[in-house]
Amino acid sequence: MSELTLTVMRLGFLAVLWLFVIVSIQVIRSDLFGTRVTQRTARRAEAQRPPQRPQPQQPPQGGGRRGRGRNAPTKLVVTEGSLTGTTVALQGQTITLGRAHDSTIVLDDDYASSRHARIYPDRDGKWIVEDLGSTNGTYLDRTRLTTPTPIPLEAPIRIGKTVIELRK
Amino acid sequence: MSNLTTTGSNTTVSSGGLPSRRNTELAMLVFAVLVPVFAYANVGLAINGELPSGMLGYGCGLVLLAGVGHLVVRRYAPYADPLLLPLATMLNGLGLVLIWRLDQSERLRQRAESAFGAFSPDAPKQLLYSAIGLALFVAILLFLKDHRVLQRYTYISMAVGLVLLVLPMFFPARNGARIWVDLGFINLQPGEFVKIILAVFFAGYLMVKRDALALASRRFMGMYLPRGRDLGPILVIWALSLMILVFETDLGTSLLFFGLFVIMLYVATERTSWIVFGLLLSAGGAAVVATFEPHVQERVQAWLHPFSEEVIQSTGSDQIAQSLWAFGSGGVLGTGWGQGNSDLIGFAANSDFILATVGEELGLTGMMAVLLIYGLIVERGVRISLAARDPFGKLLAVGLSGAFGLQVFVVAGGVMGLIPLTGMTMPFLASGGSSVLANWALIGILLRISDTARRPAPAPAPSPDAEMTQVVRP
Numbered sequence: 001m002s003e004l005t006l007t008v009m010r011l012g013f014l015a016v017l018w019l020f021v022i023v024s025i026q027v028i029r030s031d032l033f034g035t036r037v038t039q040r041t042a043r044r045a046e047a048q049r050p051p052q053r054p055q056p057q058q059p060p061q062g063g064g065r066r067g068r069g070r071n072a073p074t075k076l077v078v079t080e081g082s083l084t085g086t087t088v089a090l091q092g093q094t095i096t097l098g099r100a101h102d103s104t105i106v107l108d109d110d111y112a113s114s115r116h117a118r119i120y121p122d123r124d125g126k127w128i129v130e131d132l133g134s135t136n137g138t139y140l141d142r143t144r145l146t147t148p149t150p151i152p153l154e155a156p157i158r159i160g161k162t163v164i165e166l167r168k
Numbered sequence: 169m170s171n172l173t174t175t176g177s178n179t180t181v182s183s184g185g186l187p188s189r190r191n192t193e194l195a196m197l198v199f200a201v202l203v204p205v206f207a208y209a210n211v212g213l214a215i216n217g218e219l220p221s222g223m224l225g226y227g228c229g230l231v232l233l234a235g236v237g238h239l240v241v242r243r244y245a246p247y248a249d250p251l252l253l254p255l256a257t258m259l260n261g262l263g264l265v266l267i268w269r270l271d272q273s274e275r276l277r278q279r280a281e282s283a284f285g286a287f288s289p290d291a292p293k294q295l296l297y298s299a300i301g302l303a304l305f306v307a308i309l310l311f312l313k314d315h316r317v318l319q320r321y322t323y324i325s326m327a328v329g330l331v332l333l334v335l336p337m338f339f340p341a342r343n344g345a346r347i348w349v350d351l352g353f354i355n356l357q358p359g360e361f362v363k364i365i366l367a368v369f370f371a372g373y374l375m376v377k378r379d380a381l382a383l384a385s386r387r388f389m390g391m392y393l394p395r396g397r398d399l400g401p402i403l404v405i406w407a408l409s410l411m412i413l414v415f416e417t418d419l420g421t422s423l424l425f426f427g428l429f430v431i432m433l434y435v436a437t438e439r440t441s442w443i444v445f446g447l448l449l450s451a452g453g454a455a456v457v458a459t460f461e462p463h464v465q466e467r468v469q470a471w472l473h474p475f476s477e478e479v480i481q482s483t484g485s486d487q488i489a490q491s492l493w494a495f496g497s498g499g500v501l502g503t504g505w506g507q508g509n510s511d512l513i514g515f516a517a518n519s520d521f522i523l524a525t526v527g528e529e530l531g532l533t534g535m536m537a538v539l540l541i542y543g544l545i546v547e548r549g550v551r552i553s554l555a556a557r558d559p560f561g562k563l564l565a566v567g568l569s570g571a572f573g574l575q576v577f578v579v580a581g582g583v584m585g586l587i588p589l590t591g592m593t594m595p596f597l598a599s600g601g602s603s604v605l606a607n608w609a610l611i612g613i614l615l616r617i618s619d620t621a622r623r624p625a626p627a628p629a630p631s632p633d634a635e636m637t638q639v640v641r642p
Contacts, residue, residue, distance in 0.1 A: 018533070
């Protein structure tokens with residue numbers, strides 16, 4: 001084998017090895033720059049349907065988690081029940097409620113199911129509450145939820161003896 | 169965003185779920201098989217000037233391993249992480265090439281013939297071990313339907329882990345360390361499996377106890393100091409790891425065992441003070457043991473003065489010096505496959521010191537790539553831990569990837585002269601059955617946790633009450 005061929009193969013191998021590493025990192029790009037992707041979809045969704053919006057929201061600026069308009073809730077507060085005073089910061093994550101120990105908010109309540117309800121942002125950043133087939137139901141104000149429903153600010157969500165609200 | 173469906177004015181997360189990314193995995197796997205095959209051809213061309221005759225066999229073996237792995241993941245863990253399998257396959261493939269390349273070395277052949285009377289190549293054995301390792305990986309994905317099952321075996325795994333840790337004490341030492349269990353027909357290195365078993369125990373234990381360990385503390389100088397009685401567990405583990413160091417003279421297992429506990433304790437409690445305590449305890453313990461244990465002293469001397477004539481005489485090996493020369497002669501771009509002299513390391517050139525061959529023949533550039541691949545495996549593990557929904561899964565994933573990362577650090581650090589050499593093996597690269605088996609099992613468990621974590625939640629059953637109230641009219 002000539003010296004030249006071997007040198008080319010040596011450098012070629014290093015290039016291929018690094019290409020593998022770089023492609024691997026491309027695969028997990030969404031982990032590293034995930035916020036940018038969500039932000040783009042959020043903006044597109046916003047552009048599609050501004051009239052449905054009860055209150056005009058500012059277009060998101062910066063990362064997808066921040067700047068969801070001035071009326072967006074930033075925390076979830078437990079106002080009644082054994083967990084009164086607990087707050088959870090709303091950062092775009094799904095919040096699960098129930099007696100199961102892996103819920104975000106673990107309810108110590110005989111009237112709660114183990115996976116009772118969840119609260120999550122839809123792609124416009126509105127917060128939605130959904131009953132997960134609980135036995136005793138989830139109530140928004142006085143009405144029992146049957147479908148995923150957007151949560152108005154400071155509207156009480158009642159699960160058994162626990163009441164939670166979303167606040168700014 | 170295919171996981172969002174619009175129904176009327178409501179946007180709901182459908183049960184269709186996240187993309188499974190199995191095709192990405194397949195593409196990466198093809199890549200991960202082609203790179204080692206290219207390396208294989210490279211070695212043959214450099215040493216003999218022709219394509220190696222066994223290339224087809226090894227290539228097919230690797231394709232078969234990757235293919236079976238992929239199909240099983242596609243069928244039984246469809247939402248698992250797309251990168252772990254390709255990364256592990258890549259390292260395993262590169263390891264096979266490195267071992268085969270060292271099998272070609274005339275020096276190592278003569279050395280083995282003068283020492284044992286016969287030379288047997290390690291590459292076919294390693295291919296066999298890889299196949300068994302993959303079988304274990306497949307078995308885990310088939311039979312472990314939910315990683316939370318492991319939680320039931322918290323205290324059983326503690327017992328098994330301790331037995332495995334103690335077992336090598338009753339077997340004769342090899343090369344100064346008691347890390348082997350000789351069953352007559354097979355030699356096992358239980359330390360490799362212990363890291364998985366103990367990660368299960370620590371995860372189960374800390375999940376229950378973390379509140380006590382995290383909340384009851386006093387604030388002192390910006391750190392949360394735990395109460396005296398909460399120091400119990402960490403002191404017990406510390407004492408155990410020191411006993412391993414003293415009685416088995418095995419620095420690696422001892423470090424891995426204690427480090428794993430400290431990492432998991434830190435993750436479970438979010439208290440920096442545990443890291444500080446852990447570092448102080450391990451440094452203190454190691455310093456004390458080094459004063460009276462000759463084997464540890466030897467290792468420390470070999471680390472501090474690798475080129476000193478006396479140390480080489482007294483330890484009877486110049487492995488570290490040769491390894492450092494290998495890294496040095498590799499330079500930035502390396503000498504190229506098959507053209508280095510890393511076989512001068514002699515004993516353990518293809519197991520503990522395999523990284524020196526990477527450093528010499530692929531240079532700093534190749535070394536960085538290989539370390540990045542390890543780093544990516546650890547990153548995926550931590551990512552899986554973040555995505556996992558149950559605390560046990562979170563702790564287990566972080567424990568497994570932490571142990572993996574710690575092992576890579578301990579081995580790479582030892583070979584490069586950053587820390588004293590410990591006698592562990594580089595996961596996937598190094599020749600050795602126990603290591604390959606245990607690490608494929610580790611990847612299998614991580615994939616299972618990630619599949620459970622990314623699997624979309626089943627659509628909630630419509631509440632029968634709610635529907636009936638809608639039908640009834642006044």
